[in-house]
Amino acid sequence: MLLTGMSGAGKTAALRGLASRGHAAVDLDYDGYSVLVRAPHQPVGWEQVWELVKVRALVDAHREGALFLAGTVRNQVQLYDRFDAVVLLTAPRDVLLARVEARTDNPYGKDAAGRAQIEHDIDVVEPLLRRGATHVVDSARPTDDVVDDLVRLAARLA
Incomplete structure (x- = not known):
């Protein structure tokens, strides 16, 4: 299952909660699953993309129980066929920005520049993610409630 959403939506917090309950959880922003590429059209001048071969191998190698992955990148749609669900974690703009500021x-x-990128992504990228998502979860709620929803969804998909 892919967890996607804007910065501050709670992807990392959800992964931590899932991992604490014994689920396999991987943040695709780290460990070589993502790389930075120049993107002069973006406010920050760069963007992350997935190393598709590495992410595909991670998904394909998982055999037992639910695997929760998190990330938001331009090329993620190329792997949607590998996921049982694409879950958009979403919260109001003010919540997202406050979380980013507080973390x-x-x-x-x-x-x-980073704040401008986030504002841009809320306006431009989140609607695209919403269209591609199989499920939408309100992540403005307590993390434990979000994790409960994700665990229930994974159980229904198993």
Whole structure:
């Protein structure tokens, strides 16, 4: 299952909650699953894309139980056929921006260019993600409630 959404939507928090309950959970922003590429058309001048071969291998190698992956990149749609569900985690703009400002484990979005990128993505990218999602989860709620929803969804899909 892919968890996707804007910065501040709670993807990392959901993954942590899922992992604490014993589920396989991988943040595709790290460990070589994503790379930075130049993107002069973006406010920050770069964007992440997935290393498709590596992500595909991760998904294909998983054999037991649910696998929860999280990330939001331009080329993610190329792997939608590998996921039982594509879940958009979404929250109001003010919640997203407040979470990004408050987080201490990720500097992305703290400077003017990063904030402009997030504002752009809320307006332009989230509607695209919504159209491609199989499920939408309100992530403005407590993380445990979001994780409960994801676990129930995974059980229904099993």
